[in-house]
Amino acid sequence: MTAQFKDLALDAADHQALADWWCRAMGYVRRDSLTGDERPAGWPVPIVDPAGGGPLIWLNPVPEPKSGKNRMHLDVFGDKAELLELGATVVRERDDDIEWDVLADPEGNEFCVFTPR
Template sequence: MADNDKAPARFKDLALDAADHQALADWWCEAIGYERGPTDDGGTRPLDEPVPIVDRDGDGPLIWINPVPDKGRAKSHMHFDVWGDPDRLVALGATVVRERDEEIEWHVLADPEGNEFCVFV
């Protein structure tokens, strides 16, 4: 199958936004039998960074518990992260919320109903 015949995105992982992301990561680990994921270098993850949690058995998806500053915003607190081509997704009807830049390594798009999702190239 040619690259153009493939879907413009594929599932990467889940992301859950939280006011207290450290506590929520611990709660979800306890609730679903996950554990905090290791850092790339085996060190300690800074407390203000997102917390990856992983299935102990390796069966479930990676879940990122992300810190967000404002609890009362109107956006959904759960969103998809996908590997994909932002331009092709926009051509399908997504809108650009925020381009990849020096602060973030992904594009933020919204589906036709306004649900935001992150696209990693």
């Protein structure tokens, strides 16, 4: 084996705000709230599924805004309307060609939303 999956990482101009957004969107929490750790505001923010089912996601601070299409993205089960109420935007709606919606988080990072099972 050459590589083994560890975590996901997402770059963000405002990594603190985007960490909060993804926590609200997916029911995640900041890992530090579970461990009691404190980290400087400029450091990456790890968020986790408190039930332990999903991967750890790092929100990494970067100075530049998103400039192009994601080459890798998240796929989630969820409610498109609720995500839009949280501040997501529609990139592409499901149609005859795709069975999911493509949305973007508040910083423009695309993710696909599938109907919950």
